Amino acid sequence: MTKQTADFSSRALSVRVEDPFWSPYIQLVKDVVIPYQWDALNDLIEGAAPSCAIRNFRIAAGEEQGSFSGMVFQDSDLYKWIEAVGFILEAQPDPELEQVADDVIELLAKAQQPDGYLNTYFTVKEPDSRWTNLAECHELYCAGHLIEAGVAYFQSTGKRRLLDVCCRFADYVDTVFGNEPDKLQGYDGHQEIELALMKLYExxxxxxxxxxSQFFLDERGKQPGFYLQEYRRRGNKVHFPELDIAHDLKYSQAHIPVRQQETAVGHAVRLVYMCTGMAHVAAVTKDEGLIEACRKLWSNIVRKQMYVTGAIGAMAYGEAFTVDYDLPSDTIYGETCASIGLIFFARRMLELEPRSEYAHVLERALYNTVLSGMAKDGKHFFYVNPLEVYPKANPMNKIYEHVKLQRQQWFGCSCCPPNIARLLASLNRYVYTFKENTLYAHLYIGGEARVDLGGQYVTIGQSSGYTEDGRVRFEVQTDQETASFALALRIPEWCRTVQYRVNNVACHPPDEVVDGYARILRDWRSGDTVELQFEMRVHSVAGHPLIRQTAGKIALQRGPFLYCMEEVDNGSNLHLLQITSDKAFQVEYDPHLLGGLHKIVASSVRTEIPSEEDGLYFSDTQWPSSPVQATFIPYYAWGNRGVGEMRVWVNETGIPSVK
Amino acid sequence: MTKQTADFSSRALSVRVEDPFWSPYIQLVKDVVIPYQWDALNDLIEGAAPSCAIRNFRIAAGEEQGSFSGMVFQDSDLYKWIEAVGFILEAQPDPELEQVADDVIELLAKAQQPDGYLNTYFTVKEPDSRWTNLAECHELYCAGHLIEAGVAYFQSTGKRRLLDVCCRFADYVDTVFGNEPDKLQGYDGHQEIELALMKLYExxxxxxxxxxSQFFLDERGKQPGFYLQEYRRRGNKVHFPELDIAHDLKYSQAHIPVRQQETAVGHAVRLVYMCTGMAHVAAVTKDEGLIEACRKLWSNIVRKQMYVTGAIGAMAYGEAFTVDYDLPSDTIYGETCASIGLIFFARRMLELEPRSEYAHVLERALYNTVLSGMAKDGKHFFYVNPLEVYPKANPMNKIYEHVKLQRQQWFGCSCCPPNIARLLASLNRYVYTFKENTLYAHLYIGGEARVDLGGQYVTIGQSSGYTEDGRVRFEVQTDQETASFALALRIPEWCRTVQYRVNNVACHPPDEVVDGYARILRDWRSGDTVELQFEMRVHSVAGHPLIRQTAGKIALQRGPFLYCMEEVDNGSNLHLLQITSDKAFQVEYDPHLLGGLHKIVASSVRTEIPSEEDGLYFSDTQWPSSPVQATFIPYYAWGNRGVGEMRVWVNETGIPSVK
Structure with a gap:
């Protein structure tokens, strides 16, 4: 069967990951996460909240009697699982897994209604209420995830069965929504359909x-608002009474048209999914207004509202952004899905314009928050990713109610676990992009890329010690004798010194640095190599002075990893530890720690605790301290050794330099 | 009419306040607060939430038709107002005000039911549901406030009308509750009746x-729990669905018997009201178990869970304590009523055992949180008393939802404003206590005390510059030629050096220091004087190292006042200011600032803000700073000059001393 593809860059470029750090994760997704989540979707995980996702489809397909269970958007968990399977099958054929997927795809097809509609909640529970509560009920959101699954499964297996289901549904949606007077001028309460339709288009x-997709984007935020109209039409019925989605238009970025939005507000996942769709449309249409809106929203997120770990969403209420520079470490939401969405957005921006800042953020979110979202065992997950936990207070003070101290088996609203699975399974799509005769290496993840650079097919092998010793090696294979193209290598923002060797000859500085990429343009021959040595010393990271929550504190970073202190290594009351200003850091590899990790040991002092009788407040007191060594581990690895305190931002001693 | 009093210390001691700092407040209560609150109770304040308190009584008394409005405990607002009027009339007769009070007392008497029951909510709205929801519906709480009002009004005016209403109600309550099998073995969800019955007893x-009172205290926390029994009896009906009072027994300290409670948990006001009753019973009965329980709860509150301003209750949810050393400055609850309750508790402990730590806390709460609770105009009030506000984030981040940036006119639940009024109106009762032949001066508030010290009547005049220059002068008048007694003068915890002069002769150290009081025992003659000079230098205050929220920060204190920085004096982003370690503080009196205040000006540095384009996180960066003078004003005076940032705990530069 011929694959029908437009000139879609990710298909003119195919990448296989083979990397000492990442391949085990991808293998974990295949061997553990996908089977585990399959069990979860089938309600087979003991002690976990039942999903009922597949049961809902069986009921909708007429294979089982019963009523709908779970969240209104429960279908999407299964769609994300199929999408992850699609990505995994692209790299590693697995007939048994493919058969499981094919079978469940048949179930979906059977649950699809004759007109193309597919949504188990409405089909089973409210068959007469289709399209009456777009603001709250995620119909188009679920449709979007279906489409993403259909596209991925088609691209990897060449099978059209699910893609056809998607097209029938999308064609039906197209008859319901649009500018024409007989159609609904509406849009979904949770953006997703926009980015999915772009994939389907491509x-x-x-x-x-x-x-x-353009219609949904441009309709959003028009006044008078659609949510209020449909709210009145359905007699003021509300699905999520704890929120006020029909009126709180900022929550789903429906307060003003998307092109006028300059500040990230509302539900974080919704925003970055929306931006992903906007950037994709903009890349295809070259719509300058849309491009500019993407740049402004990007800039606001990453320059004003992003955590050092790449987490976004400072507030539990509404899982939302708050305001510029308000980034509490302990009451943070920082949903795993939001950082995944930020990665989607970054990748689309890289296709739009290859500038290293997009890849910097992509790397920050990937190596820190996304990895933190899943335990080493592939069976436990964080939804919320705090930068500081204090287990004595967390269960007692309700401002921390949403923060779990350990990764969970599953969630009632379990969007995050399958989102991690599909991202890791498709990691090959984030390593490179190309534009004309330039191949951009955004991530230093080992493997092989095959790419068509203006008619010249080349194969680029990458071997990467990026997470370990900072050594990365590229080897070029050309189909012709030579190939004239540029290799553009991102200079990580954390790295001050890079050594370059081309064909074993030191070459420093490189030809030119364009938008944060060292660009090596030459007539390449098979066997040509480029070696990079990134300096891996430990950096102390300071937050922008306007972030009041990080004032007087530093974080430690080595390579792409932010570090944190844990109670298990440092004792309790981590806030008593202060990094001393000489900043003497030692890096130690511990092969026994969580499968092998580089620890950072830092010269610190620890404030001594007075006796309990001494009181609570003290006049003119200087607390004595003792020198200690503080141990830091990569942030993503926290919480794998039982419940305990953790903090990323640690107090620093030292006098600021006075001018 | 003869006053019927037991040997009640506050009556064998009578005190009149005449003080340059406090008299204007008391006058404000009389001239503004009481008339303003009278208008509020009559729903006459434009733009404020209507109280309906008096209207409810008119309906209950059959003078008006209508339905009950307001909180289930709305009656208590009027009772607290009458109590405040009683206290005010004690110092300053005012026939017009007394007539208003007498009239409203007639209304209460008319609303009282034939059996003695008095509660407008149940009489008007749920006449068949009396005593069916003690956990949530505040019937005995309201009864307690009625009794406090009746006692105060009787003590000041000698009029028994309201006291008789109280006795009839209390006698009726006594027929309903008790250990006898035909009575209810229950207790109120909000402690108050216990302390009130003790006043009625005295x-x-x-x-x-x-x-x-003993019964209610000892019944609390017995298992199986009373709340659950009544909850089942009333068919699981719930009054406050957002809480879970029937099951969350810690919320109202009903989880274990009061004598076993060692840690402050749950709703802060409930706890300190309970402790006030316990300490009063203990003082009368010398019940050692109860005394020990009071000491333990006191100790936990003030050594582990109290803010430097004397605020208590770290969490908005449940207006509650959280856990030892968890004292966030910005998400704090710190209800004004809770600090008032802490003052009640402290005063009862002082009667039980005169130890200066009780008076230290009383002073801390009074001069800081209680004063902060009311604006200079007497018409605006704080319910929540934060130690840090950041107006850019406060309205956007829901963790701050309960924190108001400016004092409010009134509240839907308006317990705090009349509580401030009654406390200030009765301030004369907190200055001294006596025991045998010793008169203890707990507070340095000017005025005159007349006391019977073992049959010797003496009059002690105090003139106080305690809040200004630290000079306090006592002058003794004896009824006989001499009087042999001890004057015990509290040494404030903030004061390192006190100079004493007796009859103009320096006398240092004083005879002896007992439990934190400088004790001067002699045969006093009329005209004898004692002069104190408290050193008024500025102190930097450090929190206990286990308070993670104050690590690396200091607060400034001068005399009894904690200080804070405000945006109006220091510009925005107060977190950028750091006090330098040389701690050079200047005190400046500003006669134009809010009626005249001592400011503190501190040598500081201010971190400079990089340009907006520079990013959000920075490697190996030392921010440049510029020297600036930071201005501090007393905490209680914050928020009187418009909305702006405020913080009590400020960052400190400096290297900890390493041993």
Whole structure:
């Protein structure tokens, strides 16, 4: 079967990951996460909240009697699982897994209604209420995840069965929504359909899907608002009474048209999914207004509202952004899905314009928050990713109610675990992009890329010690005798010194640095090599002075990893430890620690605790301290050794330099 | 009419306040607060939430048709107002005000039911549901406030009308509750009746009221729990669904018997009201178990869970304590009523055992949180008393939802404003206590005390510059030629050096220091004087190292006042200011600032803000700083000059001393 693809860069470029750090994760997704989540979707995990996702489809397909269970968007968990399977099958054929997926795809097809509609909540529970509560009920959100699954499964297996389900549904949606007077001028309460239709457009070449994506984006935020109209039409019925989605328009970024939005507000995942769709449309249409809106929202997120770990969403209420520079470490939301969405957005921006700042953020979110979201065992997950926990207070003070101290088996709203699975399974799509005759290496993840650079097919092998010793090696294979192209290598923002060797000859500085990429343009021959040595020393990171929560504190970083202190290594009351200003850091590899980790040991002092009788407040007191060595581990690895305190931002002693 | 009083110390001691700092407040209570609150109770304040308190009584008395409005405990606001009027009339007769009070007392009497029951919510709204929801519906709480009002009004005016209403109600309550099998073995969800019955006992000498107070205290926390029994009896009906009072027994300290409680948990006001009753019973009965429980709870509150301002209750949810050393400055609850309750508790402990730590805390709460609770105009109030506000984030981040940036006119639940009024109106009762032949001066508030010290009547005049220059002068008048007694003068915890002069002769050190009081025992003659000079230098205050929220920070204190920085004096982003370790403080009196205040000006540095384009996180960066003078004003005066940032705990530069 011929794959129908438009000129879609990720298909003119194919990448296989083989990396000492990442391959075990991808293997874990295949061997553990996907089977585990399959069990979860089938309600087979003991002690975990039942998903009912597959049961809902069986009921909708008429294979089982019963009523709908779970969240209104429960279908999407299964869609994300199928999408992850699609990505995994692309790299590693597995007929048994493919058969499981094919079978469940048949179930979906059976649950699809004759007109193309597919949503188990409405089909089973509210068949007469289709499209009456877009603001709250995620119909188009679920449709979007279905489409993403269909596209991924088609791209990896070449099978059209699910893609056809998607197209039928999308075609039906196109008859319901649009500018025409007989259609609904509405949009979903949770953005997702926009980015999904763009994928469907690219894989099918159907301009109708592009147009529909544009419609949903441009309709959002128009006044008078759609949510209020439909709210009144359905008699003021509300699905999530604890929120006020129909009126709180900022929550789903429906307060003003998307092109006028300059500040990240509301639900973080919704925003970055929306931006991903906007950037994708902008890349295809070269719509300058949309490009500018993407840049402004990007800039606000990453320059004003992002945690040092790449987490976003400072507030539990509404899982939302708050305001510039308000980044509490302990009451943070920092949903795993939000950082994944930020990665989607970054990747689309890289396709739009290869600038290293997008890849810097992509790396920051990936190596820190996303990895933190899953335990080493592939069976436990964080939804919320705090930068500081204090187990004595966390269970007692309700401002921490949303923060779990340990990764959980599953969640009632379990969007994050399958999101991690599909991201890791598709990691090959984030390593490179190309533009004309330049191949951009955004991530230093080992493996092989095959790419068509203006008609010249080349294969680029990468071996990477990026997470360990900072050594990365590229080897070029050209199909012709030579190939004239540029290799553009991102200079990580954490790295002050890079040594370059081309064909074993030191070459420093490189030809030119463009938008944060060292660009090596030459007539390449098979066997040509480029070696990079990134300086891996430990950095102390300071937050922007306007972040009041990080004032007087530093974080430690080595390579792409932010570090944290844990109670198990440092005793309790981590706030008593202060890094001394001489900043003497030692890096020690511990092969026994969580499968092998580089620890940082830092010269510190520890404030001594007075006796309990001494009181609570003290006049003119200087607390005595003792020198100690503080141990830091990579942030993503925290919480794997039982419940205990953790903190990323640690107090620093020292006098600021006075001018 | 003869006053019927037991040997109640506050009556064998009478005190009149005449003080340059406090008299204007008391006058404000009389001239503004009481009339303003009278208008509020009558729903006459434009733009404020209507109280309906008096309207409810008119409906209950059959004078008006309508339905009950307001909180289930709305009656208590009027009772607290009458109590405040009683206290004010004690110092300053005012026939017009007394007539208003007499009239409203007639209304209460008319609303009282034939059996003695008095509660407008149940009489008007749920007449068949009396005593069915003690956990949530505050019937005995309201009864307690009625009794406090009746006692105060009787003590000041000698009029028994309201006291008789109280006795009829208390006698009726005594027929409903008790250990006898035909009575309810229950207790109120909000402690208050216990402390009120003790006042009624002391003013009437009726042992029945003491016994009933003991019953309520000892019944609390018995298992199986009373709340659950009544919850089932009323068919699981719930009044406050957002809480879970029937099951969350810690919320109202009903989880274990009060004598076993060692840690302050749950709703802060409930706990300190309970402790006030316990300490009062203990003082009367010398019940060692109860005394020990009071000491333990006191110790936990003030050594582990109290803010430097004397605020208590770290969490908005449940207006509650959280856990030892968890004292966030910005998400704090710190209800004004809770600090008032802490003052009640402290005063009862002082009667039990005169130890200066009780008076230290009383002073801390009074001069800081209680004063902060009311604006200079007497018409605006804080319910929540934060130690840090950041107006850019406060309205956006829901963790701050309960924190108001400016004092409010009134509240839907308006317990705090009349509580401030009654405390300030009764301030004369907190200055001294006596025991045998010793008069203890706990507070340095000017005025005159007349006391019977073992049959010797003496009059002690105090003139106080305690809040200004630290000079305090006592002058003794004896009824006989001489009087042999001890004057015990509290040494404030903030004061390192006190100079004493007796009859103009320096006398240092004083005879002896007992439990934190400088004790001067002699045969006093009329005209004898004692002069104190408290050193008024500025102190830097450090929190206990286990308070993670104050690590690396200091607060400034001068005399009894904690200080804070405000944006109006220091510009925005107060977290950028750091006090330098040389701690050079200047005190400047500003006669134009809010009626005249001592400011503190501190040598500081201010971190400079990089340009917006520079990013959010920075490697190996030392921020440049510029020297600046930071201005501090007393904490209680914050928020009187518009909305702006405020913080008590400020960052400190400096290297900890390493041993």
């Amino acid at each position: 894989v099918t070449g159907e301009a109708r899907y592009l147009k529909l | 003013v009437t000498g009726e042992a029945r009221y003491l016994k009933l």
